[in-house]
Amino acid sequence: MSAPVYDRVALIGLGLIASSMALAMRERGLAGTIAGHAKSAETRAVALEIGLCDAVFDTAAAAVQGADLVVLAVPVGAMAAIAEEIGPHLKPGACVTDVGSVKQAVIGAVAPHLPEGVTFVPGHPLAGTEHSGPRSGFPTLFENRWCLLTPTERSTPEATARLRALWEGMGAKVDEMDAAHHDLVLAVVSHTPHLIAYTMVGVADHLRRVSNSEVIQYSASGFRDFTRIAASDPTMWRDVFLTNKDAVLDILGRFTEELFVLQRAIRMGDGDMLFDYFTRTRAIRRGIIEAGQDTAAPDFGRVAVKPAGAKG
Numbered sequence: 001m002s003a004p005v006y007d008r009v010a011l012i013g014l015g016l017i018a019s020s021m022a023l024a025m026r027e028r029g030l031a032g033t034i035a036g037h038a039k040s041a042e043t044r045a046v047a048l049e050i051g052l053c054d055a056v057f058d059t060a061a062a063a064v065q066g067a068d069l070v071v072l073a074v075p076v077g078a079m080a081a082i083a084e085e086i087g088p089h090l091k092p093g094a095c096v097t098d099v100g101s102v103k104q105a106v107i108g109a110v111a112p113h114l115p116e117g118v119t120f121v122p123g124h125p126l127a128g129t130e131h132s133g134p135r136s137g138f139p140t141l142f143e144n145r146w147c148l149l150t151p152t153e154r155s156t157p158e159a160t161a162r163l164r165a166l167w168e169g170m171g172a173k174v175d176e177m178d179a180a181h182h183d184l185v186l187a188v189v190s191h192t193p194h195l196i197a198y199t200m201v202g203v204a205d206h207l208r209r210v211s212n213s214e215v216i217q218y219s220a221s222g223f224r225d226f227t228r229i230a231a232s233d234p235t236m237w238r239d240v241f242l243t244n245k246d247a248v249l250d251i252l253g254r255f256t257e258e259l260f261v262l263q264r265a266i267r268m269g270d271g272d273m274l275f276d277y278f279t280r281t282r283a284i285r286r287g288i289i290e291a292g293q294d295t296a297a298p299d300f301g302r303v304a305v306k307p308a309g310a311k312g
């Protein structure tokens with residue numbers, strides 16, 4: 001058991017990420033008390049029943065009263081309305097953070113609503129599953145996974161260090177980066193891959209000559225991985241694509257160009273090209289495993305992409 005990092009934590013949204021945080025904080029003694037709010041009465045009842053929170057509240061404004069740390073764990077598109085609601089009720093000196101998958105849009109949505117004297121340290125744990133809701137959490141979700149913090153001018157070094165201690169206490173490895181770079185990196189390693197998985201499962205669904213039962217029966221493990229990813233929460237992912245539009249469209253453009261190159265090689269029977277290409281991609285996977293990163297994010301320093309709009 002560690003000493004609590006915060007006396008009172010308020011979790012707004014009680015789904016996969018918040019419930020995993022609640023369980024991890026409880027197991028490791030990182031929070032004195034945990035208050036919670038979710039918009040559905042059923043979710044609030046489950047959170048109390050399974051002991052995620054010490055108290056649940058019908059409104060976010062009530063949940064944040066007296067909290068030292070407020071964690072916004074709702075879909076990215078819901079952050080602005082929540083921030084507007086809680087702003088006037090935050091304790092002076094409190095820290096607000098979030099776990100949203102996109103950072104620039106969340107900063108733009110939340111920061112304007114926070115009063116003077118309240119710090120804001122945006123965050124994003126690179127850990128999740130295709131499941132959602134208060135029963136889907138587990139206390140080891142963040143172990144040995146990255147959590148990225150993207151401090152803003154509303155973050156103080158003390159508030160950032162304290163939040164880092166909380167994530168490290170939950171077993172995560174913490175890194176800090178600029179929000180725009182975060183959004184570009186995540187477009188490469190998470191957002192565009194999800195879109196490709198959604199598309200591939202959609203293609204299978206549309207292919208009338210291959211029945212749904214065949215898709216289910218003969219799913220090889222590669223396609224099965226796609227169906228797992230494509231089962232992720234529709235609200236969460238709609239919001240990710242709408243709010244990280246520029247970076248996703250940049251990476252998607254590069255992806256389609258690359259796909260045409262491979263398509264042409266197949267059409268032309270260019271086996272050497274395909275072999276060389278697959279040899280390079282295999283080396284990338286092996287590099288990730290050798291670096292001990294197979295359960296976590298790639299080395300961000302090696303992401304060879306340029307910001308949206310840059311040449312090349």
Ligand SMILES: NC(=O)c1ccc[n+]([C@@H]2O[C@H](COP(=O)([O-])OP(=O)(O)OC[C@H]3O[C@@H](n4cnc5c(N)ncnc54)[C@H](O)[C@@H]3O)[C@@H](O)[C@H]2O)c1
Nearest residue numbers: 013014015016017039073074076078100101128129132133
């Ligand atoms: N699922 C993942 O793999 C993953 C990983 C890292 C970060 N995230 C991010 O974490 C956040 C939460 O994702 P999750 O997977 O825990 O989602 P989830 O669907 O499991 O939970 C979301 C919770 O927010 C509540 N909610 C939704 N709109 C609300 C509103 N307007 N007011 C109050 N409560 C509201 C829901 O009732 C639910 O309790 C998202 O921003 C997501 O981008 C998700």
Ligand SMILES: O=C(O)C(=O)C[C@]1(C(=O)O)C=C[C@@H](O)C=C1
Nearest residue numbers: 101125126127128129130189190
């Ligand atoms: O493992 C999964 O199911 C996930 O999709 C988790 C995943 C990811 O892409 O790695 C999804 C979204 C997040 O914002 C962070 C993590």
